[in-house]
Amino acid sequence: MSSPPPRSPSLVAWGRCFEGEAADLAVQPERIAGIAFGSSRPEQWGENPVAVDFFDAKGDVEALAGELRLDFEAAQHPACHPGRCARILANAGPVGFVGELHPKWQQKYELPGPAVVFELLTAPLLGREAPRYSGISRMPVVRRDVAAIFPEATPVGAVLEAVRKRLPPWAREFEVFDQYRGKGVEAGRKSLAFRVVMQDTDRTLTDSEVEEIVASIREQLNQEFKAEPRT
Numbered sequence: 001m002s003s004p005p006p007r008s009p010s011l012v013a014w015g016r017c018f019e020g021e022a023a024d025l026a027v028q029p030e031r032i033a034g035i036a037f038g039s040s041r042p043e044q045w046g047e048n049p050v051a052v053d054f055f056d057a058k059g060d061v062e063a064l065a066g067e068l069r070l071d072f073e074a075a076q077h078p079a080c081h082p083g084r085c086a087r088i089l090a091n092a093g094p095v096g097f098v099g100e101l102h103p104k105w106q107q108k109y110e111l112p113g114p115a116v117v118f119e120l121l122t123a124p125l126l127g128r129e130a131p132r133y134s135g136i137s138r139m140p141v142v143r144r145d146v147a148a149i150f151p152e153a154t155p156v157g158a159v160l161e162a163v164r165k166r167l168p169p170w171a172r173e174f175e176v177f178d179q180y181r182g183k184g185v186e187a188g189r190k191s192l193a194f195r196v197v198m199q200d201t202d203r204t205l206t207d208s209e210v211e212e213i214v215a216s217i218r219e220q221l222n223q224e225f226k227a228e229p230r231t
Contacts, residue, residue, distance in 0.1 A: 011035050014122060030122045034060060035101070037115035054084060057098050057116040061088060064120065068128040072098070072157045079105065079117060086157075088120060096120035137201040144214050147178075147193040148227035149185055156192065162224055163194075163217055170205065171213055173197035191230050 014032040040052040062070060068090055075087035077097045085099030098118035106115060150159075156176055163174050178193035185191050198205055198213065221227035 031096070031119055032064070032122050032125075033117070033119040035115055035117045036060075037101075037111055037113055051113060052116055054086075054098065054100055054116055057118050058086070061096070061098055061118050061120060065090070065125060066128065068124060070095075071161060074155055074157075078102070081114075088118075090124045095124050137199055139200055139202070139204055142198045142205055142210050144196045144198075144210065145177075145193055146196060146214060146217055146221075147191060147230040148218070148221050149189050149191050149230050150221075150225055150227045152188050152190050154190075154225050154227075159192070159221070159225060163220060166216070166220060168213070170200040171196060171198050174217075185230075192227075193230075 012032065012034040014030065016028040016030050019027040019029055034057070036052045036057065038052060039049040040056050041047075041050060058072065071089040072086040073089065074083075075085055075097065076082065077085045077099060079102060080097070080099035081102050085097060087094055088096040088098060096119045099116065101111075101115040101117050103114075106113075156179075160174060160176065167174060173195060174197075175195050176192055177195050178191075180191040180193075181189075194217075196214065196217065198210060218229060
């Protein structure tokens with residue numbers, strides 16, 4: 001029996017790092033860092049190779065964080081490709097970065113293709129509360145997808161944060177699952193598709209409640225971000 005083909009080359013490491021240009025020996029916070037490049041999935045005949053990208057690394061960071069809520073905002077970092085980097089925030093404070101490795105470092109270390117990297121303080125990960133048990137609701141889950149066309153410069157993180165603040169408790173998820181540019185979307189704009197998952201623990205949601213939430217999200221996207229519904 002042959003062994004499965006390898007996944008994309010990757011490396012994760014952690015340790016203490018000097019902080020600041022003066023390399024103060026008294027300030028050595030512990031960090032965890034990772035790098036990956038190549039195919040995001042094992043090679044197989046049923047699909048073409050898909051290169052690992054920013055969102056793969058972002059997903060790895062969120063998996064490390066577990067229940068700790070992370071936010072991401074566009075940023076610059078000397079290790080990353082300009083315009084392809086995000087600052088990682090936890091409890092409104094910076095805790096790391098994630099992005100595509102700068103081409104000069106890719107060339108210096110003779111990597112065969114673009115790589116994605118991240119670095120994250122371990123203290124927020126270790127200091128979070130342990131997961132707590134919550135009962136599984138027998139009420140049905142309702143999913144709705146909302147697609148809209150935004151100005152190109154609109155940060156996805158800002159949209160997620162703004163909408164989540166106004167959702168009722170039974171709207172359990174609001175996540176982006178698709179980003180599109182191309183035919184049907186004018187230059188200087190982008191299409192974003194969001195997944196809305198709703199479930200009450202005690203009762204079945206009515207159609208009118210569900211549609212009211214979807215309508216309020218569309219209105220908020222239009223008023224705050226000049227987004228137009230995508231048909």
